[in-house]
Structure formats: C-alpha cells, structure tokens
Amino acid sequence: MTRMRRISFGLLLVCASVAAWARGRRFLVPFPSVSEPSQVRITLARGGCFGTCPSYEVTISGDGTIHYRGEAFVLVTGDHTAHIDPKTVALLLDSFRKAHFFGANNVYRYNATDLPTYRMTVVVGSRKKSVVDYWGEKAGMPREIIDLEDLIDKAANTALWIKGSDETASALTQEGWRFGAHDQDHIALYLRAIQVGNAGLKEAFLRAGAPVGTKVAHDSLWPLREDTPICAATGKGELLLVQKMSRQLESLSPEIDTECMSAAARSGSVAMLQFWTARGVRPSFPREETGDDVLPSAIQSGNPELVRGLLADYKPDLHLIVGRETLISWLFSHSHFGAAEQRQKTNAMAQLLMQYGADVNATGPGGTTALIDESFFEEDTRDLLMLGADPTAVAQNGDTALSRAKQYRCPVCVMLIEQALDKRAATVPAP
Known part of the structure; x- marks a missing residue:
C-alpha cells in the first residue's frame, strides 16, 4: 500500500509538471517556408482596456507595405499606409521562426478584468497562426512570444501614429493628407x-x-x-x-x-x-x-498672480457655487492627495480668496460648510480649522464635522475637531 501511494504521488508530480510545461512551452511545429514575400502578412491588434490603452491594428506585408488603423487613444486615427524595406520584414519573420511561433498556444489568458487584449497573426501562404495575449505573461506566455509584439511595433514604426514623432507630418503629407x-x-x-x-x-x-x-x-x-x-x-x-x-x-x-x-x-x-x-x-x-x-x-492653474488679477x-x-460646492470647499476637494508643497499652495490660494471676500464658513446647497464636506480628510480638516472654519456648524440633515469624521472613521479628524470644539467652548463666557 505504501509503495502504491508513492507511485501515485509520483504520477501526480509528473502530471503537474507536464501541465505547467504545456501552459508555457511551445510544441516544435515546423515553420512554413516562404517562397514569395507576397505570401507573408504579420498583424498585431491591440485592443482597448478600462482606461486609455491605445487601440489599433497594424499589418506588415512581405513586400514592406504597412497598413495601420488607429481606433482609440492614439494620436492618428483611421486608415494609413507606409512602406519599409522588405529585408526588415524578412528579419521580423525570422524572429517569429526562432520563437517557434507556430507551436505556441492559441490563447494565453489570465483571470483578470479590464485589461487590453493583444492578438498577433502570421500568414505564410496557406498557413495561418494567431496568438491571443490577455496578460499572457501571468498565464505562462513565453517571453520570446511576448517580445514579438514589440518587434512588430518597432518594425512598423507604429509610434509614428500612436504618440507622434517629428516624422508624422511628413508621413501624412506623403499620403496626401x-x-x-x-x-x-x-x-x-x-x-x-x-x-x-x-x-x-x-x-x-x-x-x-x-x-x-x-x-x-x-x-x-x-x-x-x-x-x-x-x-x-x-x-x-x-x-x-x-x-x-x-x-x-x-x-x-x-x-x-x-x-x-x-x-x-x-x-x-x-x-x-x-x-x-x-x-x-x-x-x-x-x-x-x-x-x-x-x-x-484660474484657481486650478495654481498661479496666484493670475487669480489676484481677476479678483482685483x-x-x-465669491459667494458662488462650483459644482454644488462652495468655493473654498471646491478648492480643498480638488487637493486631497497633493504633496506638502501643493497643500501650501492650496492654503495660500484659500487665504487669497478669503482676502477678496470668500467665506470659509459659507454653506452649499445642503447647508454643508467646507469643514463638514472635508472632515474625513486629516490634512483638509487641520488646514480648514487653521483658516477659521467653524466646528459647530450643522448641515440641513443634522450632520456636523464631528459626526462626519466619526462616520468615515478618521480618528485624527475627530481629535482635531474635538480640540477645536473644546477651545471654542473655553472662549464662550458662562451665562
């Protein structure tokens, strides 16, 4: 029985090793021979993602003709044509041969969402092979296959259309743009x-x-x-x-x-x-x-000279509403995650606005003040209190800066507001 267990365990290890090998390795499928450059087409299609990933398709033919179609988040959209030396295409095709592209898996897909899908397709005569890459590196896609994507981009000079270069204008002129x-x-x-x-x-x-x-x-x-x-x-x-x-x-x-x-x-x-x-x-x-x-x-530009000129x-x-917020509240809501230098600029801008009439305790449509709106951000709470924000203000729904700070679990905010309340209570004369 012990011997059988050892054999079974050994077989499991072998199967696991073979499965891991199969996920990433390519089978040695012979690469098709090329008799005429016109038989060759190499295509790379990069799809979109949940963001601004460039979406385009480029095809390189054996004679050096390039067909590009820009779809989204690229500088140049639409269909465009260019030409490269056929020798460059031959070298690119040789890279596919060395990477054993025709022996790769058809799909390398990792279990994730919102990522771009890339597809490479090589046609040589009657033979055709496509490989789909969806975060393939995490799904065992061999590095030699992944690198082919960038080699296609480099050979076709897709940067000319995607990001643009000094040559983009002349390339479009040659097309008759x-x-x-x-x-x-x-x-x-x-x-x-x-x-x-x-x-x-x-x-x-x-x-x-x-x-x-x-x-x-x-x-x-x-x-x-x-x-x-x-x-x-x-x-x-x-x-x-x-x-x-x-x-x-x-x-x-x-x-x-x-x-x-x-x-x-x-x-x-x-x-x-x-x-x-x-x-x-x-x-x-x-x-x-x-x-x-x-x-x-002007405020977003961060130039106090420009803002001061407009105000003067x-x-x-300045008792206006910006996107359903008071001016001071709007200013601070757009600087939550700034570095120390940026926060200094925000405070300086707030002081400038207050100098010309902005009220740190002005209320928005819901009766909230800047302090109530920002009371779950430690830096904003500290800065607004230093600017004179009233910690006793109450919104139409009964919210206060303290209740918001507790609701959103900002212990430092709670401490700062309680200190401000205690300080205010100490200055109020007894009846």
Whole structure:
C-alpha cells in the first residue's frame, strides 16, 4: 500500500509538471517556408482596456507595405499606409521562426478584468497562426512570444501614429493628407497635435490655413478639454501659436470666446489672459459655476498672480457655487492627495480668496460648510480649522464635522475637531 501511494504521488508530480510545461512551452511545429514575400502578412491588434490603452491594428506585408488603423487613444486615427524595406520584414519573420511561433498556444489568458487584449497573426501562404495575449505573461506566455509584439511595433514604426514623432507630418503629407480640410477628423487631429505638442503637425496645419475656430464634436476616444484648435492652444499656454491663429479670423462666437477665456485662465499664463481681454473678451462669473468656468480654471492653474488679477479687476462675487460646492470647499476637494508643497499652495490660494471676500464658513446647497464636506480628510480638516472654519456648524440633515469624521472613521479628524470644539467652548463666557 505504501509503495502504491508513492507511485501515485509520483504520477501526480509528473502530471503537474507536464501541465505547467504545456501552459508555457511551445510544441516544435515546423515553420512554413516562404517562397514569395507576397505570401507573408504579420498583424498585431491591440485592443482597448478600462482606461486609455491605445487601440489599433497594424499589418506588415512581405513586400514592406504597412497598413495601420488607429481606433482609440492614439494620436492618428483611421486608415494609413507606409512602406519599409522588405529585408526588415524578412528579419521580423525570422524572429517569429526562432520563437517557434507556430507551436505556441492559441490563447494565453489570465483571470483578470479590464485589461487590453493583444492578438498577433502570421500568414505564410496557406498557413495561418494567431496568438491571443490577455496578460499572457501571468498565464505562462513565453517571453520570446511576448517580445514579438514589440518587434512588430518597432518594425512598423507604429509610434509614428500612436504618440507622434517629428516624422508624422511628413508621413501624412506623403499620403496626401489635406491639412487644410474642414472636416471633423482633420480638425480633431489638429486638436490632438496641440495637446501632445507635436510641432511638425501644428506647423503643417497652421501653414495650410486649417480652421482654428471650428468646434469638434466630443471625442470619447481621445478626451479633449477644449473643442477648438485656438482654445486648445490657449489652454496649453502657447501664446505665439495663438497669435498666429488669431490672424486667420476676425471674430469668434460668444461660446468659443468663453471657452478660450476659460482655457486662458487654466493655462496659468497672465500674458495669455491679457491677450484675450485685449481682443475684447470679458470673463463671466455665473452664480453657479462648473470647474471649467474662468475663476475655477484660474484657481486650478495654481498661479496666484493670475487669480489676484481677476479678483482685483473684475471683483466677482465669491459667494458662488462650483459644482454644488462652495468655493473654498471646491478648492480643498480638488487637493486631497497633493504633496506638502501643493497643500501650501492650496492654503495660500484659500487665504487669497478669503482676502477678496470668500467665506470659509459659507454653506452649499445642503447647508454643508467646507469643514463638514472635508472632515474625513486629516490634512483638509487641520488646514480648514487653521483658516477659521467653524466646528459647530450643522448641515440641513443634522450632520456636523464631528459626526462626519466619526462616520468615515478618521480618528485624527475627530481629535482635531474635538480640540477645536473644546477651545471654542473655553472662549464662550458662562451665562
């Protein structure tokens, strides 16, 4: 019986070893021979993820022709063609041969969610092989197979379209790209080029007289803060580019004027803001603002000089609501996780706003103050109390800073608020 147990245990070890080997190793399947380069196609498709993973497909043919299709979170979308030396394709194909690609598993999939799926496909004559990589490294995918993905990208120079380079503008020119076109796809590329700072593309669009004041529909595949090229350049603080663009138009619509003014504030550039005010654009300060309006945008820029200029020149009412929060509450809610230096800037900005009339104890729609809103963040609680926040304030639903701190289990917040309450009680004269 003991001998049988030993044999069974040994067989289990062998089976486990074979299973582990099979998950990652490739079978030695002969690689197909290539008689004509036209028989070869190598494709890499990278899918999206829960985030901003570049999504595109590129195919390299044996004669050196490259077909690229950009789908999401890439600089250049759509279908594009390029060419490389056929010898480069031959070397790439040899890498697949050495990696025993045709003997790899069809799928390497790890049990996880929200990750990108990559697929490589090689066609040689009548033979075809695809390998799917879904975090394959964790599923036993051999490193030699994984590395082939990057080799395809390198051979096809996909960075030309994905991130952009000094060669992107010339490559598009060779394709016959019309930089001066007025359609949405062309203007969207103009916006993305400004956002990533691709000098060659920006110059090509500017030289071609591309429209600078035309709005682009919201693009969920490449989020843009601004919808027009001139406002995008404004938001990036590119004063020289904005000046050149402005020569192409007499005036903009009030809607775009407002967008560009907010972008100027967001850039943190006093000179940019002055450029737009010199054109006759005046900032507006609605009673209920969004984070994209002029004053919140200026505050987010972190430039106190710019904010001080707006407050001094236009004297806006600072008892306003930003995204259902008071101005001070909104300021602190956007700086929870800042480093010490950032927190110092936040406190300095709060003091500046209070100097011009902002109230640290102002109440929002639910009757909450900044301290009640932020009482479960230790740093915010400490800073707001130092700015004079009232620890006795009560919201419409009965919440207080102390009850919120206890509810969200912030013991340091509780201690700070209790100390502030004790200090206040000690200063109140007995009846």
